[in-house]
Amino acid sequence: MAIATIESRYAASQKAVIPHTQDGMAGEPLVVRVQELGKSYGDVQAVKSISFDVVAGKTLTLLGPSGCGKTTTLRCIAGLETPTHGRISIAGRTMFDHASGVSVEPEKRGIGMVFQSYAIWPHMTVGGNVGFPLKIKRLSRTQVRERVARILDLVGLGDLYDRSASQLSGGQQQRVALARALVFEPQLVLFDEPLSNLDANLRDRMRAELQRLQAELNFTAIFVTHDQQEALSLSDQIIVMRNGLVDRLGAPKEVFQNPATPFSARFLGCANNLQGEVVQAAYRPGDSVTVRVSEVMSLAGRWCSEEPAHVGTMATVAFRASHLSIGFDDSILASTENTFEGQIASASFLGDRIDYTVSVGGISVHADGPINPSFARGDTVHLVISRDNCHVFPGTES
Ligand SMILES: Nc1ncnc2c1ncn2[C@@H]1O[C@H](COP(=O)(O)OP(=O)(O)OP(=O)(O)O)[C@@H](O)[C@H]1O
Numbered sequence: 390m391a392i393a394t395i396e397s398r399y400a401a402s403q404k405a406v407i408p409h410t411q412d413g414m415a416g417e418p419l420v421v422r423v424q425e426l427g428k429s430y431g432d433v434q435a436v437k438s439i440s441f442d443v444v445a446g447k448t449l450t451l452l453g454p455s456g457c458g459k460t461t462t463l464r465c466i467a468g469l470e471t472p473t474h475g476r477i478s479i480a481g482r483t484m485f486d487h488a489s490g491v492s493v494e495p496e497k498r499g500i501g502m503v504f505q506s507y508a509i510w511p512h513m514t515v516g517g518n519v520g521f522p523l524k525i526k527r528l529s530r531t532q533v534r535e536r537v538a539r540i541l542d543l544v545g546l547g548d549l550y551d552r553s554a555s556q557l558s559g560g561q562q563q564r565v566a567l568a569r570a571l572v573f574e575p576q577l578v579l580f581d582e583p584l585s586n587l588d589a590n591l592r593d594r595m596r597a598e599l600q601r602l603q604a605e606l607n608f609t610a611i612f613v614t615h616d617q618q619e620a621l622s623l624s625d626q627i628i629v630m631r632n633g634l635v636d637r638l639g640a641p642k643e644v645f646q647n648p649a650t651p652f653s654a655r656f657l658g659c660a661n662n663l664q665g666e667v668v669q670a671a672y673r674p675g676d677s678v679t680v681r682v683s684e685v686m687s688l689a690g691r692w693c694s695e696e697p698a699h700v701g702t703m704a705t706v707a708f709r710a711s712h713l714s715i716g717f718d719d720s721i722l723a724s725t726e727n728t729f730e731g732q733i734a735s736a737s738f739l740g741d742r743i744d745y746t747v748s749v750g751g752i753s754v755h756a757d758g759p760i761n762p763s764f765a766r767g768d769t770v771h772l773v774i775s776r777d778n779c780h781v782f783p784g785t786e787s
Pocket of ligand 1: 433455
């Protein structure tokens, strides 16, 4: 039986979709729908309850710290784990439904997977590794050869067809794993930290290659990573996961610029999380609010909750080190709001900038500064940050 082309598979997926109504994407074709998915291992609730949709041809990334349930979610979608509850459908077809007992076998889900470990067979050639999924599907030798040659060209390994897989660099092995996942033209590809074993240069190149391949082959992707740069650069949508739940879901820019919780703020690079008492109230999200962090430090920021901030309640102010300006004198101070004096407690050279820890009346603040001028331990400096860059959340939960 001839295997459908990428284009016809994609066209078929477009016909079989459920109308989509969430997150302003109404009318777009859906490839994956995950509803109230949960998975427990004995007493461990690896995934508590998670729901999301992925639109055809787009990339959704599960981002979060180690142990938050990213891989378990991915493995449930692939059919490698049986969820404890919930429902998963792909292109309108139910793959798992706890309520009705449906559970489609992994090999019948039509999903490609790329793992962190590559999982390629060292005793086979490159062509043998990549052609393996097609052999299982009983394609003829000629068809396998043609398909494998084409995908190897696409991933930049066209001249390594007959090379033994044991004679490849890490980057080449990663490309083989990628080619093997894509060779049977899946409409959905799952990536579990596929770039984490590569050096920084290669990782950047592979990110760009993945984007090119996705544009060319039009597959839908679910990506797992704990690297925020990777998530921001590769995704159409990001889910920040925490303890088996969705902490934040949105487009990369939205998630980065408007963190909805202190956890998301910290995970997406807000190195400063200061706690204090509300001294100027806020009633709606986006309202100005002031929090007194210490005797010498009150911070004005944007309120990030639907609940009002009453005077006297506790709140958390999150902001990035890169948003603080730091200088020797108060000429850097454009206003009198959110300005502080402190002493340099430590400095870490990061190549293109210096990460300073500044003590402001005993409270430690992280501030990025330029290479020149640089400041030494004990120097007195001035700091300023705009109110728009301070995100304020209710409570003091870390
Ligand atoms: N087979 C298993 N048996 C028991 N517990 C498991 C099993 N697999 C995962 N867990 C637990 O489930 C939780 C979620 O694990 P998971 O691998 O999904 O996290 P993760 O976010 O992918 O982490 P990492 O980034 O470290 O890979 C962890 O507490 C983990 O110890």
